[in-house]
Every structure is written in C-alpha cells, then in structure tokens.
Amino acid sequence: MAKLTRRYLDYNASTPLHPCLDRKWPQFAKAFANPSSLHESGRVAREAIESARETIASFISASPEQLVFTSSASEANNQVIQWVFDHHGPDAHVIISGLEHSSIREPVSYIQSQGVQVSIIEPDTQGRICVDDIAAAITDQTRLISVIWANNEIGTIQPIPEILALAQKNNIPFHTDAVQWLGKYEINLQTLDVDFMTLSGHKCYAPKGVGALYAKDPIGLTPFIRGGNHERGLRSGTENTMAIMAFAEVLAHTDPSALEAHIRPLKSQLVDQLSERISDYYLVGNQSHCLYNTLAFGIQGVDAQALAMNMDLLGIDIATGSACSSGATEPAHSIKAIRLPKSQQNEVVRLSLGQFTTAEDIEMSLAALSQSADQIRHA
Numbered sequence: 001m002a003k004l005t006r007r008y009l010d011y012n013a014s015t016p017l018h019p020c021l022d023r024k025w026p027q028f029a030k031a032f033a034n035p036s037s038l039h040e041s042g043r044v045a046r047e048a049i050e051s052a053r054e055t056i057a058s059f060i061s062a063s064p065e066q067l068v069f070t071s072s073a074s075e076a077n078n079q080v081i082q083w084v085f086d087h088h089g090p091d092a093h094v095i096i097s098g099l100e101h102s103s104i105r106e107p108v109s110y111i112q113s114q115g116v117q118v119s120i121i122e123p124d125t126q127g128r129i130c131v132d133d134i135a136a137a138i139t140d141q142t143r144l145i146s147v148i149w150a151n152n153e154i155g156t157i158q159p160i161p162e163i164l165a166l167a168q169k170n171n172i173p174f175h176t177d178a179v180q181w182l183g184k185y186e187i188n189l190q191t192l193d194v195d196f197m198t199l200s201g202h203k204c205y206a207p208k209g210v211g212a213l214y215a216k217d218p219i220g221l222t223p224f225i226r227g228g229n230h231e232r233g234l235r236s237g238t239e240n241t242m243a244i245m246a247f248a249e250v251l252a253h254t255d256p257s258a259l260e261a262h263i264r265p266l267k268s269q270l271v272d273q274l275s276e277r278i279s280d281y282y283l284v285g286n287q288s289h290c291l292y293n294t295l296a297f298g299i300q301g302v303d304a305q306a307l308a309m310n311m312d313l314l315g316i317d318i319a320t321g322s323a324c325s326s327g328a329t330e331p332a333h334s335i336k337a338i339r340l341p342k343s344q345q346n347e348v349v350r351l352s353l354g355q356f357t358t359a360e361d362i363e364m365s366l367a368a369l370s371q372s373a374d375q376i377r378h379a
C-alpha cells in the first residue's frame with residue numbers, strides 16, 4: 001500500500017524544525033562542553049549561550065540580561081507564579097484570565113491552596129477578556145496580573161497593551177504568556193513595557209526543551225529550580241546549549257510579516273471553502289481578534305474525537321483541544337471558558353497552520369473534513 005503523505009495542521013501544539021537548522025547541528029555540537037566549566041571548551045559553550053541570548057533578546061527588543069533560559073514555557077510560567085508567592089506570601093491577590101494555559105492555572109491554584117486570593121477573569125463568549133472586568137477585580141493586595149497574549153486552543157488575541165496600561169496605572173506587575181505570539185507577530189518590549197513574558201522554542205520552529213522567561217527586573221526574580229546557580233542563580237540546571245543556540249538561529253531567520261503573508265491567505269481559503277463544503281458548521285472565537293494561523297470550529301452533530309480520528313486515518317493531523325493535555329476527553333479549558341453550549345463542547349476541532357502549510361494541504365483537508373463529517377453523521 002502506498003504510504004500516505006501526512007498533512008500537518010497542528011502547529012499550535014508544536015512546529016517542525018526550521019530548515020535553517022539543517023546544516024547547523026554539527027557546528028552547535030562543537031559547544032558540547034559544560035558552559036560552567038572554566039576551560040577553553042567550556043568557554044566555547046558559554047560564549048555560544050551568551051551570543052544566543054543576545055540574538056533572542058534583540059528579537060524582542062530586550063537586553064540579554066533580562067532573559068532567563070528555562071526548559072519550557074511551562075517552567076517559565078510556573079516561575080512567575082512562584083515569584084508572587086515567594087515575594088508576597090499568602091496575603092497576595094493575583095488576577096489571571098480564564099483562558100490561561102494550564103501551566104499558569106495549576107500553579108495559581110496551588111498558591112491559592114496556600115492562602116493567596118485569586119480572581120479569574122472569564123472571557124466573553126467570543127473568547128475575549130474585557131479590560132473593565134480586570135479593573136473591577138483589582139484590590140490593594142493585587143500583586144500580579146497575568147493574561148495570555150493569544151490563546152492556543154481557540155486563537156483569540158487579548159488587548160494586552162490596554163491591560164498593561166491598567167496594570168501600570170495601578171502599579172501592579174504584569175505578565176503575559178506570549179508562546180503563541182512569538183514569531184507570528186513583532187514583539188517590542190521597548191514599547192510594550194511588560195514586567196514578565198513567557199516564550200517557548202518549539203512553537204516557533206525551534207526544538208523542544210528550551211523556553212525563556214523575560215523579566216524586566218531580573219534581580220527581583222526568584223529561582224524556581226535551585227541547586228547549581230546557573231542563569232545567575234535564577235534557574236539551576238546545566239543549560240540546554242544546542243537547543244538554546246537553535247532557538248536563536250531560528251529567530252534570526254524569522255520574519256513575522258513574511259510568515260503572515262504566507263499563512264493568512266491559506267486561512268482565508270480554509271474559512272471561505274468551509275462554508276461551501278460543510279453544512280452546519282460554526283466558527284469558535286472572535287475572528288477579528290484571532291491568530292492568523294488558527295481556526296477553531298465545530299460541525300453540528302459531529303463528535304470532534306471521531307472527526308480527528310477519521311482525519312488521522314486520511315493522513316491529516318488536527319487537534320481537538322490542547323495538545324498539552326492530549327488523552328483527555330474533557331473539552332478543552334477555553335471551550336468551557338467561553339461557555340459554548342454543552343451540546344457543542346465536544347464538537348470543536350482546531351486547525352493551526354504554519355510555515356510549511358500549502359494550498360494543497362488546505363484543499364485536501366477540506367475534502368477529508370467533508371468526507372469524514374458525512375461518514376460520522378451517517379454512521
């Protein structure tokens with residue numbers, strides 16, 4: 001039997017590696033030594049990390065010393081939440097949005113169990129957070145506001161500059177999880193003066209195992225992992241040198257507007273033809289404030305798991321919820337947060353496009369969606 005050409009439409013879960021890395025690995029491998037070692041080989045690794053830090057910092061218009069390398073965005077998110085508790089203890093009040101990734105929600109729920117007051121600002125039914133709702137939740141004890149820039153499950157984009165202005169007016173530190181934003185849009189921390197920002201490599205064509213936490217004032221940060229005094233004492237554990245080098249190399253080759261110019265028309269093709277090919281579908285999330293690569297939708301009467309399985313058999317990778325919690329049969333957190341009717345909660349699938357998506361991928365996916373939906377409806 002001929003092998004299926006797989007079509008990958010799950011870029012929000014993870015991306016393929018950027019081709020600029022293909023020839024770089026032998027060079028990266030030369031920085032194999034422990035970057036904390038004082039000998040020449042150690043110094044080569046140290047220089048490679050510091051040069052990567054400069055490249056990544058410059059991509060977001062930050063200073064290199066404001067970046068702490070972590071193993072993942074999940075770790076960076078945990079570090080920010082732990083920082084609030086370390087600094088302010090159980091008297092603190094924290095505000096987060098109802099659309100946060102579990103790596104914000106779960107540590108917040110942990111510090112809540114330790115006494116911290118928490119306000120969760122739920123989005124409207126289109127997946128947008130209202131700045132006035134955050135304003136109304138602020139108290140004298142509020143020590144952090146954390147709002148995800150763009151949601152991974154439904155793709156909605158939050159009014160981060162407005163929320164930041166509100167936080168600044170009230171002297172409250174502000175954190176944003178920019179994992180799904182990085183690489184797709186510009187980030188300029190000279191104009192967007194957030195206190196903390198979370199980044200991840202594997203959502204923007206770099207390898208897994210590397211993330212970063214931007215901290216405006218890293219001196220105030222506390223370590224989440226202690227033990228080796230790496231990253232100026234802010235994150236122990238020998239640095240993942242090759243992944244860090246690759247992260248920088250990829251960002252040096254990233255042009256967000258070129259990526260947008262490639263992907264936006266493909267999403268339009270998908271949206272336009274969905275209405276021609278599929279009856280009784282509905283889009284999920286505010287399309288005027290949505291990542292240009294993400295489309296979440298449901299098809300009336302078609303179970304999302306069954307649809308994704310059918311698509312899988314036809315060679316197409318799509319998601320039904322957050323890949324970070326794959327295996328879970330519960331509707332994705334954001335789907336519940338936007339209060340989609342119960343009957344639709346298990347119908348939502350997510351297609352997320354990327355650098356290597358082609359018009360043919362979209363065409364084949366639409367054909368497969370239509371065929372699968374018919375089969376499931378008539379089963």
Ligand SMILES: Cc1ncc(COP(=O)(O)O)c(C=O)c1O
Pocket residue numbers: 012013071072073074075101103148150151152177179180200201202210211324
């Ligand atoms: C918005 C967002 N934040 C955080 C994470 C966690 O990223 P990592 O896999 O680097 O821990 C993800 C992963 O899906 C995400 O989409």
